[in-house]
Amino acid sequence: MPQPASTPEPSSSVPGAVHRLVDGPGGRIHLLEQGTGPLVLMIHGFPETSYSWRHQLPAVAAAGFRAVAVDVRGYGRSSAPDDVDAYRLTALVGDNVGVVHALGEETATVVGHDWGSPVAANSALLRPDMFTAAAMLSVPYAPWNPMRPTEGFARIGGSEEFYVSYFQEPGRAEAEIDPDVRGWLAGFYSALSADTMPPPDGASPFFVPSGARMRDRFPRGPLPSWLTEADLDVYSAEFARTGLTGGLNRYRNVDRDWGDLAVWDGARLTRPSLFIGGALDSSTTWMADAIAAYPRTLPGLVSSHILEGCGHWIQQERATEVNDLLTGWLHTVHA
Known part of the structure; x- marks a missing residue:
């Protein structure tokens, strides 16, 4: 299989990481790659880029994994379609599928922060054959519900x-x-x-x-x-x-997502999962009921952690602690 094209390093270069451009369903996807082993795909949130995983890429690579952080469509050097509805969740799940194929892999563990968290969760929900485990940072998993x-x-x-x-x-x-x-x-x-x-x-x-x-x-x-x-x-x-x-x-598609995912009403995420949130993060407090429901909604949950004194930008605010929790979980699900 042809290898993804390497690209010149931009000013946002992360030491040790290789920049690549691959083809996805919505156009090109720019990514940072470091290490070898089972694929770990990292999805950033708003308003960030693949650079937000600069502390995790070397740590995950050193732990024995192929760490890949993408620029989500519309960000960085990835394609930015003009149509608003091109940014619905199902399209971003499709991009993740395209990245896995482009990298010559069959499966991946997916890790998401902020908006990347529901993208990661829905990747494992819609394609559990490909995304065999999901880690969610800052934004808890919440199944579809009837309110628009x-x-x-x-x-x-x-x-x-x-x-x-x-x-x-x-x-x-x-x-x-x-x-x-x-x-x-x-x-x-x-x-x-x-x-x-x-x-x-x-x-x-x-x-x-x-x-x-x-x-x-x-x-x-x-x-x-x-x-x-x-x-x-x-x-x-x-x-x-x-x-x-x-x-x-992405925010302008919440109702489209609601329509697209209605068939998944109340769906549980059964793949092995991890949640890490910040105690001072409004996402954690606004969605406290979702976290309390994890025994029912996340039957594959391996562990859930609330970091005291931490805000929303969790993998950047508390990089060492998040790296330890993330790599420990990765070794558990890949044992």
């Missing part, structure tokens, strides 16, 4: 607008992001980081008053301890080049 997502998000907001609702209209969020991509990213990362997030009794950036912008409530001050100026340069350079529409289009 946009209706549920509208209820969460109350008198203010929940950020997922704010993201629904194409161009609206882009209008506040594009004039200062670096500043917007710094504020968004800070708002969900343990050492820079607003106090619990403060105004949340993830609820937007009428006529306001998300960034109006972003923290102002030093960067989170996990994010260096150089790291922020990498992210901001990528998104200044591509824009954030591809990532925002």
Whole structure:
């Protein structure tokens, strides 16, 4: 089988990792690859890229695995289709299938963070023959339920607008992001980081008053301890080049996902799984019921961990701890 094409290393180079471009159902997929052994496919969230796995790639490779982190479609150097509905969950699962085939493999363990978590979970749910285990970071697994997502998000907001609702209209969020991509990213990362997030009794950036912008409530001050100026340069350079529409289009497909996955109503994820969340992460608190339901919804769960004092960017905030939990789990499911 022909090998995926190697590409010149960009400014976001991760030492020891090889950059490749492979063909997927939606166009090209850019990925970082390091190590040999069973394939471990890592899926980032919003607003990130394959660079967010820079601490995990060498650790997973050193543990005896072929570690691969992709740029999800719409991000980095992967293709960015114009149609909003090209970013539905089933399409991203299809991209994962395409990557596994392009790498000459038959199976993979899939690991996802943030939006990558439901992409990973649904990869194992829809294609358990290929994705034989799934790790979910920050966003818990929750089976399909009868409430249309946009209706549920509208209820969460109350008198203010929940950020997922704010993201629904194409161009609206882009209008506040594009004039200062670096500043917007710094504020968004800070708002969900343990050492820079607003106090619990403060105004949340993830609820937007009428006529306001998300960034109006972003923290102002030093960067989170996990994010260096150089790291922020990498992210901001990528998104200044591509824009954030591809990532925002993931939010704009929640109702399409709901329709696509209705046949999986209440489905349990039976493949071996792992969950790691941050105790200070709003995803963990908003979805506490989903975590409590794991004995029923994740019968293959190997272990679940809530890291005290940790925010949302878990594999970057607490890289060593996440690496230990992740590689220990990988050795368990590949024993």
